[in-house]
Amino acid sequence: MLTSSPAAPTILSVEQLTKSYKSGDRILTVVKEMTFSIAEGSTCSIVGPSGSGKTTLLGLCAGLDRPSSGTVRLNGTQLNSLDEDSLAELRNRHVGFVFQTFQLIPTLTALENVMVPLELRGESQTANRAKDLLRQVGLEDRLHHYPAQLSGGEQQRVALARAFINRPKILFADEPTGNLDAETSQRIVHLLFELNEAFGTTLIVVTHDLDLAGRTQRILKLRGGSVVSDETNEHLAGAARSD
Amino acid sequence: MAWRDSRASRRRLLLFVSSITLGVAALMAIGSFGVNLRRGLDYQAKTLLGADMAIRARQPFGEAAERLFRTLGGEQARETSFASMVSFPRTGATRLAQVRALEGSFPFFGDLETEPAEAAADFRRGARALVEDGLMLQHHLKLGDEVHIGAYSYRIAGRLKRVPGESSTAGLLGARVYIPKQFLNQTRLLQPDSAATYKVYFRLPADVDAEQVAKKLEPDLIRLRLDAETVAERKANLGRSLENAYDYLNLVAFIALLLGSIGVGSSVHVYIKQKVNTLAILRCLGAKSRSTFAIYLVQTSTLGLAGATGGILLGLAVQYVLPHLMQDFLPVSIPFSVSWVSVMEATLTGFGIAVLFSLLPLLGLRRISPLLAIRASYEDGTRQRGDLWSWLVYGAILVSAGAFAVAHTRRWVHGVWFTLGLVAGLAILAAVAQLVRFLARRLVKRSGSYLWRQGVANLYRPNNQTVVLMLSIGLGTFLMTTLYFVHNVLVQEVTLLGSGQRPNLVLFDIQTDQREDLRRLIRSLGLPILQEVPVVTMRLASLQGRAVEDILRDPNNTIPESALQREYRSTYRAGPVDTETVTLGKWQSQAALGQGPILVSLEEGIAQRLKVRLGDALLFDVQGLPVATRVGSLRKVEWERVQPNFFVVFPPGVLEDAPQFHVMVLKTSSNELSARVQRAVVETFPNVSAIDLALVVNVIDTILGKVAFVVRFMALFSIFTGLVVLAGAVVTGRYQRVRESVLLRTLGARKRQVLQIMIVEYFCLGMLASLTGLLLAWAASWSLARYVFEAPFVPFVLPSLLALSIVTLLAVAIGMLNSRGVAGRPPLEVLRIEAS
Ligand SMILES: Nc1ncnc2c1ncn2[C@@H]1O[C@H](COP(=O)(O)OP(=O)(O)O)[C@@H](O)[C@H]1O
Numbered sequence A: 001m002l003t004s005s006p007a008a009p010t011i012l013s014v015e016q017l018t019k020s021y022k023s024g025d026r027i028l029t030v031v032k033e034m035t036f037s038i039a040e041g042s043t044c045s046i047v048g049p050s051g052s053g054k055t056t057l058l059g060l061c062a063g064l065d066r067p068s069s070g071t072v073r074l075n076g077t078q079l080n081s082l083d084e085d086s087l088a089e090l091r092n093r094h095v096g097f098v099f100q101t102f103q104l105i106p107t108l109t110a111l112e113n114v115m116v117p118l119e120l121r122g123e124s125q126t127a128n129r130a131k132d133l134l135r136q137v138g139l140e141d142r143l144h145h146y147p148a149q150l151s152g153g154e155q156q157r158v159a160l161a162r163a164f165i166n167r168p169k170i171l172f173a174d175e176p177t178g179n180l181d182a183e184t185s186q187r188i189v190h191l192l193f194e195l196n197e198a199f200g201t202t203l204i205v206v207t208h209d210l211d212l213a214g215r216t217q218r219i220l221k222l223r224g225g226s227v228v229s230d231e232t233n234e235h236l237a238g239a240a241r242s243d
Numbered sequence B: 001m002a003w004r005d006s007r008a009s010r011r012r013l014l015l016f017v018s019s020i021t022l023g024v025a026a027l028m029a030i031g032s033f034g035v036n037l038r039r040g041l042d043y044q045a046k047t048l049l050g051a052d053m054a055i056r057a058r059q060p061f062g063e064a065a066e067r068l069f070r071t072l073g074g075e076q077a078r079e080t081s082f083a084s085m086v087s088f089p090r091t092g093a094t095r096l097a098q099v100r101a102l103e104g105s106f107p108f109f110g111d112l113e114t115e116p117a118e119a120a121a122d123f124r125r126g127a128r129a130l131v132e133d134g135l136m137l138q139h140h141l142k143l144g145d146e147v148h149i150g151a152y153s154y155r156i157a158g159r160l161k162r163v164p165g166e167s168s169t170a171g172l173l174g175a176r177v178y179i180p181k182q183f184l185n186q187t188r189l190l191q192p193d194s195a196a197t198y199k200v201y202f203r204l205p206a207d208v209d210a211e212q213v214a215k216k217l218e219p220d221l222i223r224l225r226l227d228a229e230t231v232a233e234r235k236a237n238l239g240r241s242l243e244n245a246y247d248y249l250n251l252v253a254f255i256a257l258l259l260g261s262i263g264v265g266s267s268v269h270v271y272i273k274q275k276v277n278t279l280a281i282l283r284c285l286g287a288k289s290r291s292t293f294a295i296y297l298v299q300t301s302t303l304g305l306a307g308a309t310g311g312i313l314l315g316l317a318v319q320y321v322l323p324h325l326m327q328d329f330l331p332v333s334i335p336f337s338v339s340w341v342s343v344m345e346a347t348l349t350g351f352g353i354a355v356l357f358s359l360l361p362l363l364g365l366r367r368i369s370p371l372l373a374i375r376a377s378y379e380d381g382t383r384q385r386g387d388l389w390s391w392l393v394y395g396a397i398l399v400s401a402g403a404f405a406v407a408h409t410r411r412w413v414h415g416v417w418f419t420l421g422l423v424a425g426l427a428i429l430a431a432v433a434q435l436v437r438f439l440a441r442r443l444v445k446r447s448g449s450y451l452w453r454q455g456v457a458n459l460y461r462p463n464n465q466t467v468v469l470m471l472s473i474g475l476g477t478f479l480m481t482t483l484y485f486v487h488n489v490l491v492q493e494v495t496l497l498g499s500g501q502r503p504n505l506v507l508f509d510i511q512t513d514q515r516e517d518l519r520r521l522i523r524s525l526g527l528p529i530l531q532e533v534p535v536v537t538m539r540l541a542s543l544q545g546r547a548v549e550d551i552l553r554d555p556n557n558t559i560p561e562s563a564l565q566r567e568y569r570s571t572y573r574a575g576p577v578d579t580e581t582v583t584l585g586k587w588q589s590q591a592a593l594g595q596g597p598i599l600v601s602l603e604e605g606i607a608q609r610l611k612v613r614l615g616d617a618l619l620f621d622v623q624g625l626p627v628a629t630r631v632g633s634l635r636k637v638e639w640e641r642v643q644p645n646f647f648v649v650f651p652p653g654v655l656e657d658a659p660q661f662h663v664m665v666l667k668t669s670s671n672e673l674s675a676r677v678q679r680a681v682v683e684t685f686p687n688v689s690a691i692d693l694a695l696v697v698n699v700i701d702t703i704l705g706k707v708a709f710v711v712r713f714m715a716l717f718s719i720f721t722g723l724v725v726l727a728g729a730v731v732t733g734r735y736q737r738v739r740e741s742v743l744l745r746t747l748g749a750r751k752r753q754v755l756q757i758m759i760v761e762y763f764c765l766g767m768l769a770s771l772t773g774l775l776l777a778w779a780a781s782w783s784l785a786r787y788v789f790e791a792p793f794v795p796f797v798l799p800s801l802l803a804l805s806i807v808t809l810l811a812v813a814i815g816m817l818n819s820r821g822v823a824g825r826p827p828l829e830v831l832r833i834e835a836s
């Protein structure tokens, strides 16, 4: 079995997950019958060569896409049975995202960008929590800047703050440092883990960055749409629960 | 290469280039219309007058005049016309009409258009009449009905549709009624001193040039106080006013084109921004900056040409409609033919302006660094402005706009002013648009739900062309509502004239011996007579001792002919009435012929035109009797009241025995009562005429309504251009929009929320654009009311709300139509979208 710790409940479980695309008359299977589960509160990285299906897998896990076959269970809910809006609601309540290309809304300020997930829920009085988070990522003096006025590292920090604002149970990050230089990357990785720890979030991160992968408790290696190795980083895995 | 590169976005580009289509269409249609109009005027020149020459007088022609006419030869026709009440016994209607008694075969050229067509000839053979079609429709009259004119009765032989050289609006106030001249005397309406116009129409022998004849006759005409009009003169007069209207339409079309071009410019800007990466790669692969520039210039020019071609096709359709819209104002029928000159001109103008405007963003291409391909930076290099080349392009745009305006206005100063005004107007509009947008954002930021804030924030999305849209949609809204307001103010002004205790019915042409009976009749109907004034007609014989004829012959004379030649209808009284104030000098309260100077009071305006001051000598010819006077006082007159006002007022004691008629001013409480009074008066006193304010209001309303329709038609071009630009902007910005909506979906937005944000965005866009237009329209209307019409400003809330909602609805509809499918995109795309 691939569960990391029998004591912790499972937040994400994937069974016989398959995704194929039709291109012309050829059928391309990008994710092949994957089965694994992730314990609540753990950290896990997904590594693999380009085109191995990492992003596709992430999308399926987060309910952004529907599998060709197999099931995904996120926070106890079968994703297959939900319609688009219920999936959106689920993401809004329990899931956070960080993207390689930051994905901020250009017409909103940093502060407003961070507030979006809560506001979509209709919550008011969200500014203070957003400000707190922006302070935690060191952007307290950039609250009213627009994305175009921020550097890449700063934009990604805003994205981090946005990802954590809804206190997600699970955070998906797709190559969060892929567009940044080494020094900035380090800073982002540091913040990611710091926030993750503070919020007790489950973290699933797709990365090429071995340094980043090395900091997660578990590393899934993909190749050609299948999991080819599943390593547990022993000392980190132990540490996580004892905190 | 250029063509290959545009493959992916060709359709999108074509859409925004089509924002010039409407402008080109309007230009072409109007240009062609103008050419056809001139052609129509040339072909039908002789029908403009219906004769080679017409000679006119205010009194019956004397023996000397008749002798002169006999020397001219050719064929002659006579017409005596005067204003009179006509009544229709079958329906009981009475109306003021222009009665024209015709003798001879006028018109020599063209036809009186009647229904049935034979009526134009038939009516001359008996006691029959041709009656203005509009009048017949209004009073439900039928062919064969009787019409009473004065003491005689005529049978209606036909409906009068068109008189050569007159537009159909000419008959609105004084409906035209033709009768044969051999049955004129039976009306017993014309006394030698009645106000009537006497005309002779000439058809000259084929080898005689009317212009030369008129020139040769001039001294005789002045001596005999006759007026001659030739075809060339009539044509020049008509042409001038038509050309003015045509110029105006042309400029409006040009504004539509400019707005469209601004749209093209900013769309190209967006397009280029999206191409920055491709360009940087091309540069890396060794493309020279000049050749990348050329690629895109060829691309946009080709599409510009396509847009212009589309405009020509659309223009053909418009050209077909335009004469129908204008026909009531046109004295000639307009042939439909395509003017290739106009087609060329519109194509070149549209194409040229579009290319100039797209040059601006294209110039930025030269600065794209190949480095961008390696490392995306936030400065993409298309933003910088202000180098020599861009200034040159700005200059070229201004110069070509100026050149167009100068070429299409009669005087180059007007063209320059138009250009400056346009620049200033667009700047003000843009400034107000920015302000409105800024305030909206502020307002929504403070309160408002997230959906609203996001929607409004989207107005600031770069490349959204919000300001261009607000310009064009705002301008259209502005034109429409200002026009509406002016129309209403004028109609209201006139309506107000008759409100309260103010008079609304004027009876005139009352003979002195009819006064007593008429008064009795009016009182028996229970109406008060508000005012009764005598009117004596006279002419100016000399000014400061110089005979009017001499002044007219003097080449250095600057006094307008109309002021010297006119028939002065004067009155006499001991002091000013409540519509007059003496501004200079003193009113003489009593005078007598032959005992000291007679001091008259002159209205300020006429004194200015005659260039006379206090104490100057005026000699009047009061129907044969010379009366020497001096200017004793100047008066300011409130003309806009329904009561007789006068240029010249005499003191009592001079004109009492001169031939005169009287005017009575009444106030009726309803249209029915007014009609009853008119009927009763005409029955007993057929020579008395009545002017009813309600009729005047009606006429003004009709005329303005028609003018407004034409202007509105053009304003719609501006609004539609705005909407096309909007459609283009939405399609161009679709990529960004998809990206954002997908992102929002990922963050947990429901499909409905994404839709709502988009609706809010277009709602705000339409709303703010029309609000900008309305704001300016209110400002303009207020100043017009205050400074031009000097009328109270009446807020027009309901129509404003209507304009607001229609424009907003249109914007939402177009926006949503072009955003189909955006909200429904699967959120997965968020992971695949590249940074842009
Ligand atoms: N919509 C699609 N249609 C067809 N093929 C796709 C589609 N999306 C992804 N793929 C293919 O799936 C494979 C895996 O892609 P992806 O999950 O993005 O890989 P990774 O993130 O590991 O680089 C790639 O070969 C890609 O070409």
Ligand SMILES: [Mg+2]
Residues within 6 Å of the ligand: A054, A055
């Ligand atoms: Mg990937």
